[in-house]
Amino acid sequence: MLAAARPIDCDVHPWLPGTAALHPYLDPFWRDQVVERGIGSLDTQSWPVLSPKSIRADWRDAKGRGADRVELLRAQSLDRLGTDTAILNCLAGVQIQLNQDMAVAFARAVNDWIRAEWLDRDPRLRASIILPMQNIEAAVAEIERLAPDPRFVQVLVLVMGENPLGKRTHWPIFEACVRHRLPLGVHAGSAYRHPQTSVGWTSWYLEEYAANQQAFQSTLASLITEGAFTKFPELRVVFLESGVSWLPSFLWRLSKTWKGVRFEVPWVDRSPFEIVREQLRLTVQPFDVPTEMVPRLLDQLRGERMLLWASDWPHWQYEGDAALPPGLPEALLPRILRENALETYPRLLQGAMV
Amino acid sequence: MNVIQPIQVPGKPATATLGLLDVDIHPRPKSLEEFRPFLTDRWWQHMLTWGMRQRHGFTGGSPPFPKAQPLASRRDSWPPNGGTPCSDLDFMRFQLLDNYGHDIGVLNPLQPSGQGDRNNAFSAAMAHAVNEWQLEQWLRKEPRLRGSIVVPYEDPIASAAEIRKRAGDPNFVQVLMMSRTAEPAGNPRYWPIYEAAVEAGLPVAFHAFGYSGWAMTNGGWPSFYIEEVSEHATSCQNQVISLVVEGVLERFPALKIILIECGFAWLPSVAWRLDTHWKHLKSEVPHLKRAPSEQIRQHIWVSTQPMEEPERGQHILDIFDWVGWDRILFASDYPHWDFDDAREAIPGIIPKERRAAIYGGNARALYGL
Amino acid sequence: MARHVVAPVADIPPGGRHVITVGERRIVVFNLGGEFFALSDRCPHQGGSLCQGLLSGHVESPAPGEYVYARRGEMIRCPWHYWEFDIRTGKSWFDPKRVQLRQFQTHVETGAALQEGPYQAETFPVRVEDHYVVVEA
Numbered sequence: 032m033l034a035a036a037r038p039i040d041c042d043v044h045p046w047l048p049g050t051a052a053l054h055p056y057l058d059p060f061w062r063d064q065v066v067e068r069g070i071g072s073l074d075t076q077s078w079p080v081l082s083p084k085s086i087r088a089d090w091r092d093a094k095g096r097g098a099d100r101v102e103l104l105r106a107q108s109l110d111r112l113g114t115d116t117a118i119l120n121c122l123a124g125v126q127i128q129l130n131q132d133m134a135v136a137f138a139r140a141v142n143d144w145i146r147a148e149w150l151d152r153d154p155r156l157r158a159s160i161i162l163p164m165q166n167i168e169a170a171v172a173e174i175e176r177l178a179p180d181p182r183f184v185q186v187l188v189l190v191m192g193e194n195p196l197g198k199r200t201h202w203p204i205f206e207a208c209v210r211h212r213l214p215l216g217v218h219a220g221s222a223y224r225h226p227q228t229s230v231g232w233t234s235w236y237l238e239e240y241a242a243n244q245q246a247f248q249s250t251l252a253s254l255i256t257e258g259a260f261t262k263f264p265e266l267r268v269v270f271l272e273s274g275v276s277w278l279p280s281f282l283w284r285l286s287k288t289w290k291g292v293r294f295e296v297p298w299v300d301r302s303p304f305e306i307v308r309e310q311l312r313l314t315v316q317p318f319d320v321p322t323e324m325v326p327r328l329l330d331q332l333r334g335e336r337m338l339l340w341a342s343d344w345p346h347w348q349y350e351g352d353a354a355l356p357p358g359l360p361e362a363l364l365p366r367i368l369r370e371n372a373l374e375t376y377p378r379l380l381q382g383a384m385v
Numbered sequence: 386m387n388v389i390q391p392i393q394v395p396g397k398p399a400t401a402t403l404g405l406l407d408v409d410i411h412p413r414p415k416s417l418e419e420f421r422p423f424l425t426d427r428w429w430q431h432m433l434t435w436g437m438r439q440r441h442g443f444t445g446g447s448p449p450f451p452k453a454q455p456l457a458s459r460r461d462s463w464p465p466n467g468g469t470p471c472s473d474l475d476f477m478r479f480q481l482l483d484n485y486g487h488d489i490g491v492l493n494p495l496q497p498s499g500q501g502d503r504n505n506a507f508s509a510a511m512a513h514a515v516n517e518w519q520l521e522q523w524l525r526k527e528p529r530l531r532g533s534i535v536v537p538y539e540d541p542i543a544s545a546a547e548i549r550k551r552a553g554d555p556n557f558v559q560v561l562m563m564s565r566t567a568e569p570a571g572n573p574r575y576w577p578i579y580e581a582a583v584e585a586g587l588p589v590a591f592h593a594f595g596y597s598g599w600a601m602t603n604g605g606w607p608s609f610y611i612e613e614v615s616e617h618a619t620s621c622q623n624q625v626i627s628l629v630v631e632g633v634l635e636r637f638p639a640l641k642i643i644l645i646e647c648g649f650a651w652l653p654s655v656a657w658r659l660d661t662h663w664k665h666l667k668s669e670v671p672h673l674k675r676a677p678s679e680q681i682r683q684h685i686w687v688s689t690q691p692m693e694e695p696e697r698g699q700h701i702l703d704i705f706d707w708v709g710w711d712r713i714l715f716a717s718d719y720p721h722w723d724f725d726d727a728r729e730a731i732p733g734i735i736p737k738e739r740r741a742a743i744y745g746g747n748a749r750a751l752y753g754l
Numbered sequence: 755m756a757r758h759v760v761a762p763v764a765d766i767p768p769g770g771r772h773v774i775t776v777g778e779r780r781i782v783v784f785n786l787g788g789e790f791f792a793l794s795d796r797c798p799h800q801g802g803s804l805c806q807g808l809l810s811g812h813v814e815s816p817a818p819g820e821y822v823y824a825r826r827g828e829m830i831r832c833p834w835h836y837w838e839f840d841i842r843t844g845k846s847w848f849d850p851k852r853v854q855l856r857q858f859q860t861h862v863e864t865g866a867a868l869q870e871g872p873y874q875a876e877t878f879p880v881r882v883e884d885h886y887v888v889v890e891a
Contacts, residue, residue: 258818
């Protein structure tokens with residue numbers, strides 16, 4: 032049973048039921064705008080509600096929705112698995128908004144909703160600060176606003192944004208992250224500024240879900256080559272729901288190219304392997320590796336400190352309570368289930384009530 | 386000062402006992418004049434006035450991400466008698482075919498080929514011209530060479546026509562597309578190309594490159610050439626995913642796909658990802674009868690270059706195991722700067738008994754040579 | 755090891771290079787501002803011939819967006835995969851400890867000293883009053 036390891040679940044998703052839930056947290060203007068203009072939902076195509084993957088069948092309510100109350104999280108995940116601490120990553124569609132002021136209003140409201148209706152209701156919970164990437168200054172302001180609350184342990188962006196994440200325009204965010212010891216969480220999903228692939232829009236959701244794998248590679252390439260990791264040696268980046276198995280081959284290619292094209296990015300002063308081992312972490316749910324290949328993949332990865340356990344509730348990644356991807360070696364479990372998270376998220380223990 | 390000659394140590398790799406078949410050579414014209422006989426006056430004038438117009442803003446064949454070296458070529462591949470790398474058959478024989486003891490080399494003409502041009506009609510005219518040019522300037526002069534049917538892939542009907550025109554000509558061994566198409570390659574709009582290729586008994590090769598018209602990543606435009614090189618692999622991954630999930634490989638069970646210059650160490654993780662999540666999303670895609678990894682295993686071949694370099698050499702063996710030892714095709718990528726020397730590029734850790742298949746056995750079987 | 759006469763100094767001006775073959779080895783000699791350096795011509799990666807490579811400078815960076823460019827003409831890049839080697843030390847930039855070109859001792863001798871031997875020379879006459887580049891290999 033997982034419980035004995037006092038596991039830390041690094042990726043759970045409270046699902047905003049609709050903008051009505053945000054009313055208490057919006058100022059009067061935006062509250063009225065939302066009602067008067069019929070802006071009812073912040074669901075996005077990254078997580079179609081009725082997609083089998085978005086909410087596991089036995090976790091849905093009669094209307095097909097779910098995951099919108101802390102009671103459900105407790106009953107369906109925390110209590111069942113014996114989770115010690117869980118980090119909330121809300122995927123409500125703040126980042127797809129085109130009006131930056133509206134996006135900022137929604138971001139603040141979603142963060143406040145998380146705080147009031149989740150963090151305040153269960154001491155096991157921590158959360159990521161949802162950032163309105165439409166306005167970098169506002170994103171930094173949101174970090175400043177919430178950083179004093181130690182239950183916020185990470186900031187959250189989507190892996191498919193408007194500009195590659197490593198670009199210097201984003202650096203004020205990284206600077207704030209480092210200042211407040213908040214890792215940068217990058218989660219699967221899109222802001223839909225671009226199609227799901229560099230070759231256009233996908234037809235099927237299976238393609239779209241798979242396309243996150245490429246987004247994580249591009250994002251990592253950007254963070255490395257733009258020098259974000261070099262400029263911010265204390266920055267920690269966590270890739271959430273990425274699948275993991277893409278990483279070794281990606282690094283093999285990038286590193287090979289770098290040896291010949293180093294002059295283009297001379298501030299990359301260490302091999303990409305070194306940078307990534309030190310500054311990147313990944314959740315293992317899903318873990319896109321057949322069980323019998325896990326030892327070889329881990330051997331290629333050479334990154335025992337990099338892996339973080341997550342249930343990815345309420346996404347359908349496993350059956351019953353088999354929340355640990357099969358094939359992970361026993362000896363690594365203490366790290367994967369708890370120790371790596373404690374090292375990655377320095378604020379975790381700060382927020383402990385006892 | 387003495388005359389600096391490129392080092393030339395001729396010799397076929399000893400283990401190429403089934404022959405040396407090179408699936409990626411990039412010929413260029415000495416000048417655009419070489420295309421003149423194969424273009425109408427109208428399209429010749431069009432080319433002179435407007436040039437090639439790819440889905441980016443740069444002109445004159447300049448790429449958005451400047452290459453590390455001019456024309457992305459080895460510095461020692463510029464022919465002593467003039468012309469751009471791989472524009473001179475004699476020098477190419479000297480430096481490549483004779484030097485390594487090639488039995489067969491497959492030509493993949495890149496720009497200027499008109500592939501992916503914003504103007505479909507021009508692209509079609511160029512495709513015809515480039516195919517004629519391959520025959521005239523290369524294939525009929527050098528029996529060791531084979532060609533690729535260049536097609537204006539954004540016009541699938543015109544592409545199918547070009548394929549049918551060339552079908553049955555043993556000089557051409559495959560259909561050539563670039564890896565960055567304007568929509569994912571499995572999209573039904575491209576199916577006429579696959580239909581014609583299968584009819585002609587030809588594999589379809591996706592070579593890294595092209596400009597889709599979208600940002601080069603699904604999260605925006607990167608800054609650097611080093612990122613673009615990384616994105617050749619990710620674009621190709623998207624194409625594989627599309628070909629599988631759109632059901633192209635179910636619709637065309639005889640279709641063979643070759644991925645050239647895209648790398649291949651990533652292929653297993655794509656297969657695993659698709660398998661894992663297909664399990665949960667089967668209801669969306671009932672047209673898929675076989676597991677994605679099975680489809681990939683049955684329909685897809687990869688070229689060796691550029692081979693990813695693991696930290697521990699033997700990890701590449703895992704990849705070869707997972708991709709399939711019979712799926713791997715030697716490629717030099719001559720004359721590009723990241724070219725692979727036939728004798729050096731296949732890591733020593735690859736067992737001898739496997740090398741012959743990689744050097745030539747697999748390509749012989751695939752192309753029926 | 756023997757001393758090989760490479761060429762008269764005048765034949766290798768600053769910024770120039772010269773190749774000799776010693777047995778099975780090819781050695782490329784560079785002149786950096788009057789100093790001579792001799793390196794193995796063969797790139798340790800896949801055997802590209804460095805004498806065909808580009809002479810360039812070395813760029814370092816204290817921070818992203820800043821380019822500190824120095825040592826123009828002192829780095830040789832393999833014509834193939836562009837690996838960068840410091841001519842003065844033979845070391846690769848990306849892994850100086852483990853990837854380097856073999857260096858050969860080089861010095862300049864007068865014609866008079868050469869005539870006393872023992873030296874191996876390419877077949878050109880050695881003149882007492884000239885200076886010659888000599889490599890030990």
